[in-house]
Amino acid sequence: MSTKQNMLDKVGSFCVCKIKDVRNGSGNTIMQILIYNNNGLGLYSRPFIESFEETPMLVAVLTYMGYGILTIFGYLRDFLRDWKIERCHVAREREEQRDFVPLYQDFENFYTRNLYMRIRDSWNRPICSVPGAKVDLVERVSPDYNWTFDYTGKVVEGVINMGSYNYLGFAENTGYCADASAEVTMKYGVGVASTRQEMGNLDRHEEMEELVAKFLGVESAMAFGMGFATNSMNIPALTGKGCLILSDELNHASLVLGARLSGSTIRVFKHNNMQSLEKMLRDAIVHGQPRTHRPWKKILILVEGIYSMEGSIVRLPEVIALKKRYRAYLYLDEAHSIGALGPGGRGVVDYFGLDPRDVDVMMGTFTKSFGAAGGYIGGRKELLEYLRSHSHSAVYAASMSPPVVEQIIASMKCIMGEDGTTLGRDRVQQLAENTLYFRRRLTEMGFIIYGNNDSPVVPMMLYMPAKIGAFGREMLKRNIGVVVVGFPATPIIESRARFCISAAHTKDIKKSLS
Structure with missing residues (x-):
C-alpha cells in the first residue's frame, strides 16, 4: 500500500x-x-x-427572461451611446486607449450602467439623524434617471431603519456610551495625528485592547482603525508564497482581497460545506504544492461568523474539528456575529459554547454591534506581537480616534455588565427575540428567506430584476427603509432585500411591519 x-x-x-x-x-x-x-x-x-428553499422553477424562468430582456436593451443603449445618440455618464477610455485592455467596460459595469442606476433612488439616501431604530432621510429627486440627484430641502422623518448594522442599538447620541465619548473628546481631542508606533499610542488604546482580549477570552488583542483593512492588511502578514488559503465561496471582499495580496495559493470551497472543505484539506496534505509536491508551509482556513448576504452562521464546531484533524490554522471573521450572537454577546464561539483557544485568529469589527469604527484581531500573545511589527495596517495607519475608542470601551463594558447595569445583557436578549419574531412573521406570510434562525441578518428573496428597485421604493413609501441587493453583490438570479434586525426595534415597529 x-x-x-x-x-x-x-x-x-x-x-x-x-x-x-x-x-x-x-x-x-x-x-x-x-x-x-x-x-x-x-x-x-x-x-x-x-x-432553505430552492428557487421555484417558474420564478427562475421569469428571472432569466427578465435579465435577458435587460441585456438586450442594455446592449442597444450601449450602441446608442457609442454613436453619441445617447449621453454616456460613466467613465470610459479615451479613443487612443481603445486598442488596449479596457479599464471600465466589463459585465459588472454593464449591470451598473443599465440597472443599478435605475434602482439606487430607493436606498443609499443621506441620513440626517442618529442611525437608530428610526431615521430621518433627506428627500431627493433625479432629472436624469438617478445619475445625479437634486435635494429638495425636505426631510422624511421617522423612517423605520431596517438596513443598518446597529444590532445592539449602541449607535446613539445619548446615554452612557455617548456621555463617555464626549468626556474623552474634551480631554484627548478627536484625533491623534500619528501612528501607534510613533507618538499615537494612548493609554485608552491599551485599555481597549486589554478589554477586547478579556471579552473574547484570548491572551491578547490588537485594534485597527478600519475593519476592511483589518482583513486586507493582516492576512498578507500571516501567509505568503508556499502557503495555502482555503476560503469559503461567500467570504467578504476584504477577506478575498487579503488572500490575493498575500501571494498564497487560494482554493475556494462551497459555502458552509464541510465535505467540500475536507476534500480540499485531504488533497492539500496528500498532493502538496503544485509541481514540486512539497508540503504546504501553512494551510489557513478563512470563514465568517455570519455571512452578511446569506444570513447563515458558520458551522464552526465542524470547521474546528477539521482544522484539528488536518493541523490547519483557522481565521474567523466575526464582523457581523460579535455582539449579535451568543448568550453573552461574544459571537459565534460563544453561540456554540466553544473554546476561543481553538480559533487561531479571531477577527471582528467595532462598526456594527458596538456602534463605533475599526476592527480587531485576537489570539495568542505571540501572534499579536508578530502582527504589531509586521502588519502594514499597524505600522502605517493612523491611530484610532479617542472618542471612537471610548465608544468601544463603554459599549463593551456595557455588554459585559461592567457598567453596573444589565442593559447590555438585556439588549443581547432583545436582539435574539426580535430576530426570531421577525423571521417567523416573514415565514408565516409566505416569503422565502435565507439564513440561520438566530441570525439578525435576514435576506428576503426578490429574484426578478424589476422587483429590486420597486420593492425598495414601495417600502420607503410606507416609511420603512431597507437595503435591496442584486448582482454583482449576489448571484445574478438571487436578488434580495436584506433586513438587519436591531435590539432598538420595539414591538410598535414590529406591528407596523406585520
Missing part, C-alpha cells in the same frame, strides 16, 4: 451529517442539520437549523 493511501486512511471522514427537511406551519421548508462524529457524539448542543 502506498504512502498516500496510508495517509488517506488516517485522515478519513470525521463526521456524519444527517439532514432532515422539516415543514413549518406555512409550508416552507427548513433544513435541520444534525452532526455526529464517528463515535456518535453530537458536535452541536442543539439542532442547527437554517431556512
Whole structure:
C-alpha cells in the first residue's frame, strides 16, 4: 500500500451529517442539520437549523427572461451611446486607449450602467439623524434617471431603519456610551495625528485592547482603525508564497482581497460545506504544492461568523474539528456575529459554547454591534506581537480616534455588565427575540428567506430584476427603509432585500411591519 493511501486512511471522514427537511406551519421548508462524529457524539448542543428553499422553477424562468430582456436593451443603449445618440455618464477610455485592455467596460459595469442606476433612488439616501431604530432621510429627486440627484430641502422623518448594522442599538447620541465619548473628546481631542508606533499610542488604546482580549477570552488583542483593512492588511502578514488559503465561496471582499495580496495559493470551497472543505484539506496534505509536491508551509482556513448576504452562521464546531484533524490554522471573521450572537454577546464561539483557544485568529469589527469604527484581531500573545511589527495596517495607519475608542470601551463594558447595569445583557436578549419574531412573521406570510434562525441578518428573496428597485421604493413609501441587493453583490438570479434586525426595534415597529 502506498504512502498516500496510508495517509488517506488516517485522515478519513470525521463526521456524519444527517439532514432532515422539516415543514413549518406555512409550508416552507427548513433544513435541520444534525452532526455526529464517528463515535456518535453530537458536535452541536442543539439542532442547527437554517431556512432553505430552492428557487421555484417558474420564478427562475421569469428571472432569466427578465435579465435577458435587460441585456438586450442594455446592449442597444450601449450602441446608442457609442454613436453619441445617447449621453454616456460613466467613465470610459479615451479613443487612443481603445486598442488596449479596457479599464471600465466589463459585465459588472454593464449591470451598473443599465440597472443599478435605475434602482439606487430607493436606498443609499443621506441620513440626517442618529442611525437608530428610526431615521430621518433627506428627500431627493433625479432629472436624469438617478445619475445625479437634486435635494429638495425636505426631510422624511421617522423612517423605520431596517438596513443598518446597529444590532445592539449602541449607535446613539445619548446615554452612557455617548456621555463617555464626549468626556474623552474634551480631554484627548478627536484625533491623534500619528501612528501607534510613533507618538499615537494612548493609554485608552491599551485599555481597549486589554478589554477586547478579556471579552473574547484570548491572551491578547490588537485594534485597527478600519475593519476592511483589518482583513486586507493582516492576512498578507500571516501567509505568503508556499502557503495555502482555503476560503469559503461567500467570504467578504476584504477577506478575498487579503488572500490575493498575500501571494498564497487560494482554493475556494462551497459555502458552509464541510465535505467540500475536507476534500480540499485531504488533497492539500496528500498532493502538496503544485509541481514540486512539497508540503504546504501553512494551510489557513478563512470563514465568517455570519455571512452578511446569506444570513447563515458558520458551522464552526465542524470547521474546528477539521482544522484539528488536518493541523490547519483557522481565521474567523466575526464582523457581523460579535455582539449579535451568543448568550453573552461574544459571537459565534460563544453561540456554540466553544473554546476561543481553538480559533487561531479571531477577527471582528467595532462598526456594527458596538456602534463605533475599526476592527480587531485576537489570539495568542505571540501572534499579536508578530502582527504589531509586521502588519502594514499597524505600522502605517493612523491611530484610532479617542472618542471612537471610548465608544468601544463603554459599549463593551456595557455588554459585559461592567457598567453596573444589565442593559447590555438585556439588549443581547432583545436582539435574539426580535430576530426570531421577525423571521417567523416573514415565514408565516409566505416569503422565502435565507439564513440561520438566530441570525439578525435576514435576506428576503426578490429574484426578478424589476422587483429590486420597486420593492425598495414601495417600502420607503410606507416609511420603512431597507437595503435591496442584486448582482454583482449576489448571484445574478438571487436578488434580495436584506433586513438587519436591531435590539432598538420595539414591538410598535414590529406591528407596523406585520
